[in-house]
Amino acid sequence: MSVTDAIAVIVGIVVGAGIFRTPSMVAANTDSSGMFLLAWVLGGVVSLIGALCYAELTTTFPNAGGDYHFLTRAFGRKPAFLFAWARMSVIQTGSIALLAFIIGDYVAQMYSMGELSSVFYAALVVVILTGINLIGISVGAGAQKLLTALEILGVLLVIVAGLFFAPADAAATAPAAAPESGNALGLAMVFVLLTFGGWNEAAYISAELRSGRRGMARAMIVSILLITAIYVLINLSYLNILGMSGISQSDAVAGDLMRLTFGEGGLVLIGVIVALSALTSANATIFTGARTNYALGRDFPVFSFLGKWNPRTSSPVNAFLVQGAIALALIGLGYITRNGFETIVEYTAPVFWFFLLLVGISLFVLRRKEPRRHRPFRVPLYPLTPLIFCCTSAYLLYSSLVYTGLGALVGVAVLLIGALLLLALPTLEKLQAAKKA
Template identity: 85%
Template sequence: MEYFKGKEASLQSAKAQQAPTQAAPATITPSAAPKPVLGKVDAISMIVGIVVGAGIFRTPSLVAANTDGAAMFLVAWLLGGLVSLIGALCYAELTTTFPNAGGDYHFLTRAFGKKPAFLFAWARMSVIQTGSIALLAFIIGDYAAQIYSIGELSSVVYAALVVTLLTGINIIGISVGAGTQKLLTALEVLGILIVITAGLFFAPSGSTASAPPAAPETANSLGLAMVFVLLTFGGWNEAAYISAELRSGRKGMASVMILSILLITTIYVLMNLSYLNVLGLQGMAQSSAVAGDLMGAVFGEGGLVLIGVIVAIAALTSANATIFTGARTNYALGRDFPVFGFLGKWNPRTSSPVNAFLVQGAIALALIGLGYITRNGFETMVEYTAPVFWFFLLLVGIALFVLRRKEPHLNRPFRVPLYPFTPLIFCLTSAYLLYSSLVYTGLGALVGVAVLLIGVLLLLALPALNRWSGNGNANKYYPNKKEG
């Protein structure tokens, strides 16, 4: 994989990549590494599948309650698309310059060394990705329990089955996992088209579209609305984890990210126009399930059943894509840290990190158990993941500045336009979302931060753990090593 211009720089890069193989027995060989097997359609379906999940069926009512008029409501969603596009442009530079299955982990390693990268990999394995998987599984479990209840534990049992089944599918191999993702994304888009068509073309004559808008609750209502909008757009950064597996190469990654954001923004705007057309802004603000109210108003009781299936498919689509990309960071963690070497094994037959999938699945199942204990699974997982996620997204934005200065001579197939203003906006937005996720959430956020702090303690104990693991070259591979 060429990162530098010229023969000498290429040799240095090759040596840097070969060092882990010499230090850690668990590190993969070139024949058992991620290979470019994904097409652009695979990658776009992965990103769209992650982002367009259950959020668009839940958050519009919260946005409507915090915007003054339908025009501001739609502007908020367009701004969300713009901010996400800015972030995608920043990620396009990083993914095309440093294509790697480690994604954000790899960027943070090159920019700041292995200490922050280790904490990110720990957080992603124990908080960010696994919490998101559990969150989505709870959504599916809740809907499945309404269709067929098996008792008090219905939602938890169904959620656990979803995690187990999807993890197994992705372990079988990348072609099965990617194929499943394309099928689920196609079903999800079909369901969304049904909702859009129902709202725009079959709105009943007695719709409340002309009702007066709900008054904003606070002076800064648009800012609060943007919190929910950007949370709904969250997940596009997962494209970084498949950058090394894209057949079209580095330049193809930029077009994949930009096209994905434009497609997602179009879907969101059309969905919200449908909601407005049937319910009106005030009706949306007063609704706890806008998609259900829309389909109920248009198709009656049958519409409620249909929207339940659509929401379940949307959550299932996001869960599968999240499981697929999440295991890639665990793989990178095992590749670079001997004590976690078992995670860094890549199965060349299935083209997947099997051990990384298994550990990720086990942690997600444990978090499902935590959600059951709190009796509020979905909300607990939102609080648990949000602060840690936005903290590391902010670090990735800063990493772009650091890498521009640290490695200025690298070949960058795509450069973020209007540098440094574009990445600065991305960083400021991430910082605001970090602040909001701490201020507007409860106990779950504190638990997530506490788990991150456990990672700090683990980082401090790494030298002893490496010696205990019997790796004589552990100090050579400890995070103090400067990345080149």
């Protein structure tokens, strides 16, 4: 893989449907347009630092298990089990619910059925995509590439519309002033870095680069700079048309921008593009998530029911069903709180940043435990760079707990249930072995 190929892959992974939804929450938690834009630049800096740390781990310890493998190697089986539990019950299923709510919010703008429209569409997405995967229908690589291209086209369309087609009365037709924001930069950064999410997956291509260490660093730096530039430009477009108050009130910010610039036709066009791109991401997340849950069933006998494989459809049926049920429960949580997307971000963020902090610490642990291990890529300015990564992860963990509500408490409670299961694991495994005997 060339550096150019790597850059294209990283940009394609990171730039997702979130940029059409999260800016409203970022605007609601920043004081000014300058602080709003600065948050996106800071997101690029933090993402670059994290990507460089992951590049060392993935090139030194290549394994399909990713974070699970790093945590097992650094801390042993117990923290790795907790991560696998969190991935099944919080991180992966939370991502599915988030993408479903993005689709629901945009489709509800086009075809509203009342107050429950977004929740209904979100639940329908989970049911349909889980069903498609259960019967073994997969979206081909060509379709995935086409939908990714449509997503990038949608981003460029919003940038051009916002910067060059602003109507003279844009300020007058934008939504009225928003209620006073929380002005919590830490929470704003939680939403920003959710939108930058994916660089930790992108680091897995590091072993496939022809140009090695220098190529990996160059690909990471250039791609994160490109993504940051794209995000700053699209948010400038939002500001130009909607202003801070309009952005902070919007449930479908790109849709509101396109309606004001090109009318209802523009709204339908961007709505279709966003829905298709989010569907692509949701389908991929459902596909990969079920397979990591299947691996959990193989590694831990207590969850053996997740390790059932259907040879006819080549799919882990029980893993799909459990994952779909959890995602639907999360959509129900979003309905109860009346803030679907925001609630699910609150639910996933503390758990996500806790384990990302552990992965950052594992870099230090593995340097000490295996000092003679060949490292094709070494993080620059060690130990400063990974220390900054750990500090930012710890700060975002703190922010995701302090500035959030019910969703964060539920997410932490689910993680604690996993910790209780971990304590009971030896007893449960003995009982299961005795029953088989």
